[in-house]
Amino acid sequence: MFNRIKEDIACVFDRDPAAQTVFEVITTYPGFHAVLIHRVSHFFWIAEFRWLARFIAHIGRWLTGIEIHPGAVIGRRFFIDHGMGVVIGETAIIGDDCTLYHGVTLGGTSWDKGKRHPTLHNGVVIGAGAKVLGPIDIGENARVGSNSVVLKPVPAGATAVGIPAHIVDPNSRAVTAERDKIAYKMGFHAYGATTDVPDPIAYAINHMLDHIHDMDKQIETLQKALNDAGIKYTESPISKLDGCEIEDGYEKDER
Numbered sequence: 445m446f447n448r449i450k451e452d453i454a455c456v457f458d459r460d461p462a463a464q465t466v467f468e469v470i471t472t473y474p475g476f477h478a479v480l481i482h483r484v485s486h487f488f489w490i491a492e493f494r495w496l497a498r499f500i501a502h503i504g505r506w507l508t509g510i511e512i513h514p515g516a517v518i519g520r521r522f523f524i525d526h527g528m529g530v531v532i533g534e535t536a537i538i539g540d541d542c543t544l545y546h547g548v549t550l551g552g553t554s555w556d557k558g559k560r561h562p563t564l565h566n567g568v569v570i571g572a573g574a575k576v577l578g579p580i581d582i583g584e585n586a587r588v589g590s591n592s593v594v595l596k597p598v599p600a601g602a603t604a605v606g607i608p609a610h611i612v613d614p615n616s617r618a619v620t621a622e623r624d625k626i627a628y629k630m631g632f633h634a635y636g637a638t639t640d641v642p643d644p645i646a647y648a649i650n651h652m653l654d655h656i657h658d659m660d661k662q663i664e665t666l667q668k669a670l671n672d673a674g675i676k677y678t679e680s681p682i683s684k685l686d687g688c689e690i691e692d693g694y695e696k697d698e699r
Contacts, residue, residue: 445483448520452479455521459543475524478510485514516550519566526572533561535579538568545572545590553578553595565600 456469456476463469469476481504489497497514505511509528512518516532519540524530526546532538535558536550544550548570552560559579564570568582571590576582583600594609603612 448483449480451521452476452523455523455541459523460525474508474510475527478504478508478512478524478527478530479518479522481508482512482514482516482518485512486516486518489514516561535559536561537563539564539566539584541567543569545570545574547573549575549577551575551577562594 453466453469453476456463456473463473481500485497485500485504487497488494488500494514501512501514510524510530512530512532513534513536515534516536516538518532518538519542521541522538523543524545525543529547530544531549531551533550533552535552538550542564550562550564550570554560562576562578562580562582564576564582565584565586567585568587570576570582570588571592573591574588574594575592576588576594578595580594580597582588582594582598583602585601586598587603588594588598588609589603589605591607592605592609593607594604596609598604598609598611604610605612
């Protein structure tokens with residue numbers, strides 16, 4: 445028991461740079477208090493002292509703002525950061541080294557008596573305000589973005605974002621970086637042009653940027669082919685977008 449408590453304290457320092465001393469963690473961290481109280485209430489739950497277990501959990505909720513059903517199974521080095529508004533259901537299973545932020549719900553989608561809450565495998569991180577609902581598995585070292593609503597399993601190592609949540613393509617960062625470079629040349633602020641947002645306008649803009657990029661490459665290839673064939677290119681060159689700036693929302697030409 446004491447080894448578990450020492451691990452719970454140590455994991456706070458690993459995941460919260462604001463933590464200063466052990467005394468501070470023990471006295472001022474509601475996430476630590478909630479886990480400690482849950483370990484006591486869970487002991488009485490499995491010992492069939494169900495009312496006492498629920499009452500201890502109720503006191504913990506009142507003291508910390510974190511509601512953990514005493515039937516939930518929680519592994520080692522579990523950390524709840526900030527914690528206010530976290531809800532963990534009865535049949536939830538949480539592995540080792542998992543992290544939850546404030547406002548997270550590990551809830552059910554049915555009134556059946558069986559398994560109805562999520563299973564989090566080792567190393568899972570759930571962002572603030574996310575809702576993970578139903579008897580689904582969140583794979584090892586997976587990530588769930590803030591305010592996401594997860595209704596389907598998440599593979600190990602994947603990142604799920606959105607409402608409803610979808611898996612982020614691991615190659616999307618490179619694609620988005622290329623699009624951002626093109627958009628910057630055009631003087632366009634591509635704050636909405638990401639692959640992670642299910643927005644039809646952003647979707648259309650993404651494909652416009654891809655099309656422009658492909659056209660640029662084709663024009664360069666054609667120009668090179670003409671030059672190699674000895675055909676003089678007489679058309680005026682296309683003006684470069686690098687020389688344009690955006691000033692107060694309007695385009696400014698530096699030429």
